[in-house]
Amino acid sequence: MTPVPADGRIVIVGGSIAAATAARSLRNRGHAGQVTLISSEDHPPYARPPLSKAVLTGTDVPESAYLPELEGVELLLGVPAVGLDSAARTVALADGREVGYDGLVIATGARARTLPGGGDRVYTLRDLGDAQELGQLMRQGARLLVVGGGPLGMEVASVGRELGTEVTLVSDTPPMEALLGAHLSGLLVEAATAAGVEIIRQPVSELQQDQAGRPVAVLHDGRRVDGDVAFVAIGCQPNVEWLAGSGLAAGPRGLEVDEYLRVAPGIVAAGDVVAFPAESGCRRTPYWQSAFDQAVTAVEVLLGSGDAPHLPRPYFWTEQFGHHVKLVGSVVGDDAPEEVPAAAGTVLRWRNSDGAPVGAAGIDCPLSITKLRKLLASA
Ligand SMILES: Cc1cc2nc3c(=O)[nH]c(=O)nc-3n(C[C@H](O)[C@H](O)[C@H](O)COP(=O)(O)OP(=O)(O)OC[C@H]3O[C@@H](n4cnc5c(N)ncnc54)[C@H](O)[C@@H]3O)c2cc1C
Known part of the structure; x- marks a missing residue:
């Protein structure tokens, strides 16, 4: 890839750790050209891990999740990118503006997957607004039905118990096992059970609503489990729709990159949106450290200051029970x-x-x- 000239304009699309890390890395590496960060969120870039931890309990205020301020970076907030013309090197914004670039970092991350049905008391957790709403409901004592036994489902269940909420968690596999293996899954399930979470090992066939408007999970074995609110934590899907028609290899499995995180001439990508080459094909690794590390490599590649392929160094943490x-x-x-x-x-x-x-x-x-x-x- 031809490096972006020292005074070239670099546009970063995204508003969280991958985007902010890319912006900071550009300035740390002395890039002299304009750097513009475009985010669909109204908030400045912030961290998501606290949203299922101290921000959800209400111990920390939402603003505590904000990432350190980015100096020398133009922020275009609250305006999603809706299109990309990679030949003309322009990004189209929802408000009709077009932003030209010499180099582009795609860091649009992912959004929560959900299940159809269940009415309007079915929640997911991806942004600050979600955390505030869900936290408030739990503090009011709403009985919580959690669907999904991954890190997010278990962390929210943990916060629910901390706040005194009744929690039932339904998971088709042993909670946390896919990520942490059988041994640590056993430890965390024991802690969750001791904390008072009812764990039901069953796939959910569908979500319905009862006559009082409460969400009900219909399980594979026919059982019905309800809650005052349902929290669905069944993974995330990449934000790639804005790239439709751009010619980039973007789809439901993510935005395909090569081992240097290159997407096309002048374009790199980082974070949850990225499908990175692995033995079994391109895969997303939607975790904090991965987004951070990829952003650092992507910027090196864009500036031509690094010539080594990206080396994934998996790291993950969770706090629960x-x-x-x-x-x-x-x-x-x-x-x-x-x-x-x-x-x-x-x-x-x-x-x-x-x-x-x-x-x-x-x-x-x-x-x-x-x-x-x-x-x-x-x-
Ligand atoms: C509640 C929660 C808790 C988590 N806890 C942990 C944890 O404990 N440990 C861990 O390792 N990982 C955790 N994660 C995962 C981690 O936060 C993500 O891997 C990380 O946020 C990915 O960063 P990202 O910048 O790639 O994408 P995202 O965080 O998804 O950010 C993408 C940004 O791009 C913006 N955007 C999307 N589309 C557009 C568009 N078209 N135009 C402009 N902007 C756009 C979005 O609004 C968003 O601001 C957690 C995630 C969540 C949701």
């Missing part, structure tokens, strides 16, 4: 991890069939990501 879990690398199937001696908390390590370490987790322990990563290198 009194536990703080950090994972670097990945867990292996159902294999029991080995325990690594630690000064505080628990540290676990997984090995593949060749005995090579592939994942390390810290549970309620202050070990930094760097130190956890060293456990993978030094075993």
